[in-house]
Amino acid sequence: MTKRAAKGKSKRPASSNTNDASATTAAAEPAAAEPAAGAESKQTLPPATEPRQWHQVQEGRRKKSAVPEGLWMQCTACTQMIWRDRLKANHRVCPECGHHYRVGAAERIEQLCDPGSFEPVDESITSLNPLNFTDLKPYPARIEADRKRTGRPEAVLSGTGFIKGRRVVLAVLDLTFMMGSMGSVVGEKVTRAIESALEYDLPLIIVSSSGGARMQESGLSLMQMAKTSAALARFDDAGGLFISVLSDPTTGGVSASFAMLGDVIIAEPGALIGFAGPRVIQQTIRQELPDGFQRAEFLKDKGFIDRVVPRGELRSEISRIIDYCGK
Amino acid sequence: MSATSSYGALSSYRPEFEKPLMTLEQEIESLEDRLAGNANGDAAAGESETIRTQIADLKTEHRAKMEEIYSNLGAWEIVSQVARHPKRPQSTDYLRRVCSDFCQLHGDRHYGDDAAILTGFARIGSEKVMIVAHRKGRDTNERQWCNFGCAHPEGYRKALKNMKLAEKFGLPIVSLVDTKGAYPGIGAEERGQAEAIAVNLREMSRLKTPIVSVIIGEGGSGGALGIAVADQVGMLQFAWYSVISPEGCAAILWKQATPTTNSAAADALHLTATENLKLGIIDEIIPEPIGGAHRDHEQASETLQKWLVQTIQGLKRQRIEALMAKRYDRLRKIGSYSED
Ligand SMILES: [Zn+2]
Numbered sequence: 001m002t003k004r005a006a007k008g009k010s011k012r013p014a015s016s017n018t019n020d021a022s023a024t025t026a027a028a029e030p031a032a033a034e035p036a037a038g039a040e041s042k043q044t045l046p047p048a049t050e051p052r053q054w055h056q057v058q059e060g061r062r063k064k065s066a067v068p069e070g071l072w073m074q075c076t077a078c079t080q081m082i083w084r085d086r087l088k089a090n091h092r093v094c095p096e097c098g099h100h101y102r103v104g105a106a107e108r109i110e111q112l113c114d115p116g117s118f119e120p121v122d123e124s125i126t127s128l129n130p131l132n133f134t135d136l137k138p139y140p141a142r143i144e145a146d147r148k149r150t151g152r153p154e155a156v157l158s159g160t161g162f163i164k165g166r167r168v169v170l171a172v173l174d175l176t177f178m179m180g181s182m183g184s185v186v187g188e189k190v191t192r193a194i195e196s197a198l199e200y201d202l203p204l205i206i207v208s209s210s211g212g213a214r215m216q217e218s219g220l221s222l223m224q225m226a227k228t229s230a231a232l233a234r235f236d237d238a239g240g241l242f243i244s245v246l247s248d249p250t251t252g253g254v255s256a257s258f259a260m261l262g263d264v265i266i267a268e269p270g271a272l273i274g275f276a277g278p279r280v281i282q283q284t285i286r287q288e289l290p291d292g293f294q295r296a297e298f299l300k301d302k303g304f305i306d307r308v309v310p311r312g313e314l315r316s317e318i319s320r321i322i323d324y325c326g327k
Numbered sequence: 328m329s330a331t332s333s334y335g336a337l338s339s340y341r342p343e344f345e346k347p348l349m350t351l352e353q354e355i356e357s358l359e360d361r362l363a364g365n366a367n368g369d370a371a372a373g374e375s376e377t378i379r380t381q382i383a384d385l386k387t388e389h390r391a392k393m394e395e396i397y398s399n400l401g402a403w404e405i406v407s408q409v410a411r412h413p414k415r416p417q418s419t420d421y422l423r424r425v426c427s428d429f430c431q432l433h434g435d436r437h438y439g440d441d442a443a444i445l446t447g448f449a450r451i452g453s454e455k456v457m458i459v460a461h462r463k464g465r466d467t468n469e470r471q472w473c474n475f476g477c478a479h480p481e482g483y484r485k486a487l488k489n490m491k492l493a494e495k496f497g498l499p500i501v502s503l504v505d506t507k508g509a510y511p512g513i514g515a516e517e518r519g520q521a522e523a524i525a526v527n528l529r530e531m532s533r534l535k536t537p538i539v540s541v542i543i544g545e546g547g548s549g550g551a552l553g554i555a556v557a558d559q560v561g562m563l564q565f566a567w568y569s570v571i572s573p574e575g576c577a578a579i580l581w582k583q584a585t586p587t588t589n590s591a592a593a594d595a596l597h598l599t600a601t602e603n604l605k606l607g608i609i610d611e612i613i614p615e616p617i618g619g620a621h622r623d624h625e626q627a628s629e630t631l632q633k634w635l636v637q638t639i640q641g642l643k644r645q646r647i648e649a650l651m652a653k654r655y656d657r658l659r660k661i662g663s664y665s666e667d
Contacts (some may be wrong), residue, residue, distance in 0.1 A: 006497075012525075022398070067609070083421070094423045122666075123667055124667050125664050125665070125666045126664060126665050126666075127664060127665075128663050128664055128665055130606070130663035131596075131597045133595050134595065134596060135576075135580035135581055135591075135592075136580065136581060140517070156527055182564075184662035184663045184664045184666045185662075187662055188662050188664055191659070213548075213549075213570045214570075215570055215571055215576050215579070215580060215596070217570075217663070218569050218570045218571075218595075218596040218597050218598065218604055219568060219569055219570060219596075219597065219598070219602075219606055219608040220569045220572040220606060220608070220661060221610055222548060222552055222569070222608075223552075223658060223661040223662070224661075224662065225525075225528055225549060225552060226528050226552060226556050226658050226661060227530065227658045227661060229525060229529040229532060230528070230529070230532035230533075230556070230654075230658050230659070231659075232529055232656055233530070233532045233533040234533075234655070236529070237533065251521075252566035253548070253549055253570070255521035255525070256509075256520070256521040256524040256525050256528075256549040256553075257524075257525050257528055257549075258525070259521075259525070259526040260519075260521050260522040260526075261525050261526070261529055273521075274516050274520075274521060275509060275511070275515070275516060275520035275521035275524065275549070276511030276512075276515070276516065276520070277510075280511045280575075281511045281512060281513065281516065284511050284512060285433075285512050285513065289513065290513070293329065293516070294516055302517050302518070302519065303519075304519045304522055318648055
């Protein structure tokens with residue numbers, strides 16, 4: 001636990017972000033340093049329609065990262081030198097201190113699902129620019145840049161897969177795409193995932209990592225909170241099982257909608273979870289925030305999440321819960 | 328009429344864009360003074376008559392000018408100077424005029440009684456309803472006491488507890504939204520701000536009773552939506568409703584909140600009543616008195632009351648199953664994306 005406390009120190013100001021991804025969400029938060037991946041193993045995602053593969057994505061990110069290249073990297077939490085391959089094999093959890101690095105949606109699915117079992121859906125749903133939004137950059141340019149960089153069409157990857165032989169509907173938010181922010185596309189795909197889980201009577205797993213609602217779609221993004229929550233009400237009425245997995249960070253409009261509505265809510269160690277981001281709170285109250293504030297363990301202590309589960313145990317924990325709920 | 332009668336009350340604060348009106352007002356005032364002087368002295372009746380005509384003409388001109396100014400306001404002007412006008416009617420002002428009875432219900436039965444959200448039984452015309460409303464507060468003490476209308480989790484939970492009460496006894500729910508957003512603080516996070524709002528969104532979508540929401544001033548983000556999932560959402564003409572406040576948006580996307588960036592953000596966010604109607608986020612715009620609701624609380628309340636009664640009666644006529652299906656579809660179709 002003492003080692004985990006060191007995690008909080010890895011917070012960096014948003015300006016240290018190498019891209020503009022933080023500039024997308026209503027509760028945008030500083031992005032913690034993410035290690036660049038060196039050697040990548042083959043991914044198990046079906047060939048789908050993706051223009052790029054995950055290892056290419058990681059290759060692209062490496063150039064921008066402040067972390068030194070090579071086979072070794074220094075853990076941002078414990079400063080130990082760790083072998084990149086070992087980090088990757090360990091689900092991007094530091095083998096020395098247990099620090100959970102952030103993972104993209106495709107890699108997350110690879111970690112969670114039985115090999116090759118995931119079938120993505122709704123991959124052709126893409127964002128428009130309904131408000132003709134331009135800040136310092138036009139919204140379509142931001143989307144295009146993130147598409148190129150991540151090889152993903154949007155900030156969520158959804159579909160069906162098997163977890164230890166149990167069929168599930170899975171939706172995973174992708175922090176690498178516009179901070180995992182929820183606009184019309186994320187809202188729609190999550191809602192469809194919920195509706196499919198209801199239709200096919202399958203457990204629903206949503207892995208969240210998001211700065212919140214996407215500002216560039218303003219009110220439309222806000223309404224996705226109500227839309228997804230309303231879909232979950234129907235799913236709940238029908239007796240569906242929803243396991244919500246919260247990873248670092250889950251804030252703003254995502255935490256204030258579907259992410260906090262799980263029948264069972266699991267969080268990864270050290271994950272930042274909250275409504276308002278720490279920076280906004282600090283600016284409002286003008287005092288230091290308590291140690292560990294808004295981290296997964298803090299939320300567990302306050303009674304808002306059911307379990308803190310290390311990433312390596314997520315697969316077995318999820319299947320264990322599915323079995324209890326008779327699904 | 329009312330446009331000129333309340334000059335005195337407004338003198339403390341005038342929006343920038345009302346400057347052109349002030350010249351006219353000064354003219355009217357000096358003419359009125361002359362008229363008063365004439366009445367005292369042995370004035371010629373003929374001159375008084377001319378002055379009266381002049382005043383009437385100027386008032387007509389004033390009214391026309393005001394109408395013109397208010398129909399051409401920019402988004403940031405609406406947010407900063409009308410929706411946040413210090414004299415703009417708040418939920419408590421409306422309740423006083425709209426409801427013939429208000430029986431306040433306090434507390435969430437778990438933690439406390441959040442003053443930022445006001446709830447209770449009320450009678451509006453012939454309708455018995457449950458009120459859920461943000462309370463902003465008028466003077467410094469009151470505003471601090473109710474956190475400027477920024478609610479804590481116990482506020483959202485109090486709202487839900489009483490909305491469920493309304494469901495149980497078949498009362499329609501009327502929510503009046505006026506908040507910059509849910510309160511961002513340590514206590515709010517400790518007590519589950521995100522969970523409280525999320526649960527309200529889910530539960531409001533399935534409450535088996537009609538729900539009417541009106542954005543009366545500020546509709547800031549999840550803090551507003553947390554009591555605004557409804558069958559019919561109305562919005563006052565000069566209110567704003569958006570995923571984030573213009574300042575918050577400017578600070579993040581433009582890297583700084585200045586009048587210029589705030590204004591750019593306000594435009595970009597499409598947060599006015601007109602824009603929200605186009606996007607299907609609200610269902611109807613409720614007109615304000617000429618020159619804004621702050622000019623005439625009485626008239627603003629009257630319009631709101633009529634709209635509420637009519638809307639509630641319309642919703643009550645529908646079967647609850649049909650109503651709930653429509654409530655779902657209303658949300659379900661919101662969004663803009665392409666799919667091939
Ligand atoms: Zn480490």
